[in-house]
Amino acid sequence: MARNPITDRYVVSLGCRVSVEHGATVTKVNWSITHLPEGGAPRPTGGDREIGVICPRCGRSFAVRVETATKARVKRRVQRVLGWLLVLSLLATVPLLIQLGGQTVEEGDEQSVDNIGLLFGLAAAGAIVGPSLLFSAGIHDGVGKLRLLGADGRKSMWVRGHRLF
Structure with missing residues (x-):
């Protein structure tokens, strides 16, 4: 609510x-x-x-x-949905990041480094932007x-x- x-x-x-x-x-x-x-x-x-x-x-x-009231309600609902999706994405990105971070990588394997970087960015977005969107949805009027x-x-x-x- x-x-x-x-x-x-x-x-x-x-x-x-x-x-x-x-x-x-x-x-x-x-x-x-x-x-x-x-x-x-x-x-x-x-x-x-x-x-x-x-x-x-x-x-x-x-x-x-x-x-308008309709536009304000839609904005609030979109912010809330995006916020929850980003927060829930942590359930997938953090375990994958831990699993890939614990593996030994061959020297010169840039794909593994890129995957870890992408997962780290997604986890950071989920941890920072997700709660921010949830907070701003609560105060948007x-x-x-x-x-x-x-x-x-x-x-x-x-x-x-x-x-x-």
């Missing part, structure tokens, strides 16, 4: 950085998080839609892309692409001090 179910309404969780505390080994960032619009707004029925939001703390204007709106109406990718939660 997803942490945040995708419904026909969306909420933008906009964070405005309040302070940054630097320690000897840790940097702590404090955020002021606002959920806009209050109570949520209906998702678009066809295609993605860009909506405008204003940070209530600092007054900056932003554009946020909102996906179809609201993203935060862009700062300039005074001339152009969108900037640099949104210093703000992020979506």
Whole structure:
């Protein structure tokens, strides 16, 4: 089950950085998080839609892309399936890697070295990318692409001090 179910309404969780505390080994960032619009707004029925939001703390204007509920659910499902396939691929790649790694290889046998390299790459992808996809599937809600709106109406990718939660 997803942490945040995708419904026909969306909420933008906009964070405005309040302070940054630097320690000897840790940097702590404090955020002021606002959920806009209050109570949520209906998702678009066809295609993605860009909506405008204003940070209530600092007054900056932003554009946020909102996906349809169907598209967001499909993306979440695809990420989850690919993540599980990569994690489950470890059941095949790790034993093969152990078996081939324990064999003596003739000098100049490049095929065995290539096989071990390929299996190692697949195992690394299964161990790193698989859990990453599973994690991102759990937090994907179809609201993203935060862009700062300039005074001339152009969108900037640099949104210093703000992020979506």
